[in-house]
Amino acid sequence: MQSRQLNRRQYFNELATTSEKYFIPYIKRYRQVGKGTKVLEIGCGDGGNLLPFSRMGCDVVGVDMAEGRIRDARKFFQENGAKGRFIASDVFLLKELRHQFDLIVCHDVIEHIDDKEEFMHKCKQLLKTRG
Template identity: 55%
Template sequence: MQERHIDRKRYFEEQAQTSEKYYLPYVKNVLGNLPTRVLEVGCGEGGNLLPFAERGCETVGVDIAALRIEQAHAFFAEKKQKGMFVASDIFQLKELAGRFPLILIHDVIEHIGEKSRFLSDMKCYLSAGGVIFVAFPAWQMPFGGHQQIARGKVISHLPFLHLLPVPIYQWILKQSGEEKGTIEELLSIKKTRCTIEMFRTVARQAGYQIVDQQLYLVNPHYEIKFGLSPRKLWKVIASIPYIRNFFSTSCFYVLRKASL
């Protein structure tokens, strides 16, 4: 496992810096303004929400992992920022319905099995004219299987490993001494993976129009992680279905409920 996945304070700081420099400006540029209320589903420690809170936005983060929510409260308190964080399944929080002009779903959709239903059900939390910002790694990109969460140094840095057939992939993980829980999580991601074509299809099925799409050859988050300058995917490659998945380390989308 890469060190940043163990040191959650460091992970929080890195997420906050990337959100400050890339996620927030992207959303603001697409919308023309910055919404005053923001919900993040699968917020983890809340790093993505910090720049929004620092600009006076009302921020709400929801995550099923209670420990992550505890850390979000602690990290926001250290920064002297306000934020509401709840450990829950988002769909149990009906009191939040209709409140948000902006919802963030960052590195979450690739973990969801019923993607169309998930996105469809998210619509009830949007306020009139609200949008959803979704970001995810294309499945076929070098680390689209999230193998960086593996504890083995070789496995966690081995590109394209997740594209192997399930039996071979599982055997390699076991032989490398990965814990049962880690293996199950990695195999689960392989099952629920998300390609660009799949996402565009389920977004339409769920009743959304795609307001904007931006594919990255070099993920903006790699700047803080690896010192690499973000680079958008070449337009020619970005226009080629399936092939583009191998080159898209991060996919940004803004969705709005489609007009009837």
């Protein structure tokens, strides 16, 4: 593990920068993203990827199975004056999230999934009709 991954605040900030500089411009090539866009990150960790979306006025939800990462996400968002909802759970157990999102972000997650086809099928259930 690299030292930057041990310093959670530094890692949060690096992910936020990467998301703002690369993820969001790429996504904007294909769909409008902004105020009111509902964004879910599966495996959100400390939530750094979601910070720029929140700053743009998106409604962000981060889900991660690691309770410690979710605690950090809440703390880092609060320190940044950002809004976001963070849940420690297996996202696919949260039935209330079905058909809620315009966009799903999975950064450094899919490579850890054994059955990728089933994972994508489940992700589709979380998206709105045109998500």
